[in-house]
Every structure is written in C-alpha cells, then in structure tokens.
Amino acid sequence: MHQPDHLKSAGLKSTLPRLKVLDLFENSKERHLSAEDVYKQLLSSGEDVGLATVYRVLTQFEQAGLLVRHHFEGGKSVFELNKGEHHDHIVCLQCGHVEEFFDTAIEARQENVATTLGFTIRDHSLHIYGDCTKKDCPHKP
Amino acid sequence: MHQPDHLKSAGLKSTLPRLKVLDLFENSKERHLSAEDVYKQLLSSGEDVGLATVYRVLTQFEQAGLLVRHHFEGGKSVFELNKGEHHDHIVCLQCGHVEEFFDTAIEARQENVATTLGFTIRDHSLHIYGDCTKKDCPHKP
DNA sequence: TATACAAATGATAATCGTTCTTATTTGCAT
DNA sequence: ATGCAAATAAGAACGATTATCATTTGTATA
Ligand SMILES: [Mn+2]
Ligand SMILES: [Mn+2]
Ligand SMILES: [Zn+2]
Ligand SMILES: [Zn+2]
Numbered sequence A, B: 001m002h003q004p005d006h007l008k009s010a011g012l013k014s015t016l017p018r019l020k021v022l023d024l025f026e027n028s029k030e031r032h033l034s035a036e037d038v039y040k041q042l043l044s045s046g047e048d049v050g051l052a053t054v055y056r057v058l059t060q061f062e063q064a065g066l067l068v069r070h071h072f073e074g075g076k077s078v079f080e081l082n083k084g085e086h087h088d089h090i091v092c093l094q095c096g097h098v099e100e101f102f103d104t105a106i107e108a109r110q111e112n113v114a115t116t117l118g119f120t121i122r123d124h125s126l127h128i129y130g131d132c133t134k135k136d137c138p139h140k141p
Numbered sequence C: 001t002a003t004a005c006a007a008a009t010g011a012t013a014a015t016c017g018t019t020c021t022t023a024t025t026t027g028c029a030t
Numbered sequence D: 001a002t003g004c005a006a007a008t009a010a011g012a013a014c015g016a017t018t019a020t021c022a023t024t025t026g027t028a029t030a
Helices: A005-009 A016-027 A036-045 A053-066 A104-116 B003-008 B016-027 B035-044 B051-065 B104-119
Strands: A067-070 A078-081 A088-092 A100-101 A119-132 B069-070 B078-081 B088-090 B100-102 B122-130
Touching: A005 A016, A016 A036, A016 A053, A016 A078, A053 A067, A053 A078, A088 B104, A100 B104, A104 A119, A104 B122, A119 B104, B003 B016, B016 B035, B016 B051, B016 B078, B016 B100, B035 B051, B051 B069, B051 B078, B051 B104, B104 B122
Parallel strands: A088 A119, B088 B122
Antiparallel strands: A067 A078, A088 A100, A119 B122, B069 B078, B088 B100
C-alpha cells in the first residue's frame, strides 16, 4: 500500500478510501481514469468504497495538486497523476486510447497568439480526436 | 425572418421552430450560445418552443453543418454559426470575453503530432484561458 | 490505552444537462 | 382540401455529478 505522506503533506487525513484511490492511480495499467473507472476497479478488487467518496476524493486530490482533471469529449471527467510537467492529449474516438504529447512549437505559437490578441495565458487545453492504429482498435477505415 | 433555403438545402423541412432558432443565431448579439441560452432567448421574445425541440434542432443543425458545437468547460455544449472556416478560441477567465483565432503553424504541428503517434485526426479543440486587456475587464495583475 | 470529537464516509436523494417516448400537430405533396 | 410522414411539445428517463445526513473513523489528548 502507498505511503500516507503524500496525503499528510496535502493537508488530508490519511484515510483508507484515500489511500486506496491513490494506490490505484499509482498501480493501474490505465493512466487516465474516470470516477466510475476508479469505483469499478476498487469494487472488483474487493475494496468497497462509496461512489460519492470516489468523487469527493478525486476532487480533493485535484485541489491538492496530486491529480489533474481533463474534460475530454464524452461528458465525463478523467483524472491522471500530476507529473508536474504539462502535456496535451490525443484520443482515439473508436477505442478511447489516449496518448500524451508535448510540442514546443505549438506551445510557443499559443503564446504568440495570446500576445497578439492582448491576453496573458493562464492555462490551455488541446485535445486532438481521431482514429488510432492499435491492433485491438475497432477502427473502420 | 430568415430565408428557409438553408434548411431546404440541408434536407430539413422548414418548420417554425427551426426558422426561429436559425434566426436567433443570425441576429443574436452573442455568437456562442448554449441550448438553454437559445431556449430562454426564444421564450423572452414571446416565441414558445419546447426545450426538447431546441436540443433536437441544434443537433440537426450541427449535423447539417449549419452550426458548430464546442465543448467548453462548464459542462454545457455551446453552438455558433458555421463560418465554414475552422478556428480556435481564447477565453478571458476574468470577464468571459472570447476571441477566435486560427494559427496555421499550430494546425500543421497537430497533423505532425498525430502522424507521429499513429493517429488520423478527425477533430480537435484548442482552448486558451487567460486574462484579457479590455478596459471593462476586471483584471487583477 | 481509553475518550472525545471533528473530519470523513457511504447510502441515497437531488441536481443538471441532455435524450427518449409518445400523443398531437404541422408542413407539404397530391 | 386531404392525407400522411415528419416534426413538435411535454414530461419521463437518463448519466454524470453533487448535496444531505446519519454513522463511522482517524487522531489528538488525557
Ligand atoms: Mn495525460
Ligand atoms: Mn467561435
Ligand atoms: Zn483506437
Ligand atoms: Zn477579460
């Protein structure tokens, strides 16, 4: 199980549900998880945590900087461990597979655009949607 | 009122609710409208259209290429008249002011990224958030 | 170690944006 | 004018998320 230090230093009591959620993100195969993903994975691991608690804890972890929340298409929020370094996402519309990328040129041009339009950037989100080429992806070309 | 030609050529019967919605987008002060924006503005203009119809019509207009849908943060879909040319958005976090932009370099680099990662782009969304420099903006620097 | 109490949990109700269902109305071709 | 498929309106249903609140838990203190 995970060391409770991360929680303590975030000002959060180290409770069982919190430790389980954090543990899941650190050991899960999938890096990007929705609230229901977390809930179901915990259930199927025999851990019983309330769905409301999952939502509550995810939001707390986001505010504490432990997780980052993304608003992909599909309506549901998706979370990932905060690596500290920004990146953007490309998502497969067929199978939901997510790849991460960082493009210096894009980042630089964004600054350029903002300056031209008289804005100071505080944040941005770039989501590319398409079809991936994984073998197990139900892609129809 | 608007000419029904746009609807006809989109394969849609030119009904009263459809004409009203289209008219609203073409004469509204705000360019980006949510379903509820449309619904409320029609109500306050004395026009009575069902909310379900608004949702149906917006989706049909999107499919017909008359409107473009955006998934901004905040959970609700926002629509705007399709100008035919793609653009992205920069939004002021202080006053909500929205500017549109198109950057050829960014678009090109996105293709590059997708190719590198084995994706075929179908769509993308780029939202920059920041502080604008309008006189009436409550900016705190 | 036992106690005390604020903080956290979990079950469920409520909310929000959106879609579905269905009886009624409408546009439009004859 | 008539007929009928297509469209509408009202409300139920839905999926994701948040709020409520009685019960439990972590932890500080004695
Ligand atoms: Mn990521
Ligand atoms: Mn726009
Ligand atoms: Zn795929
Ligand atoms: Zn502003």
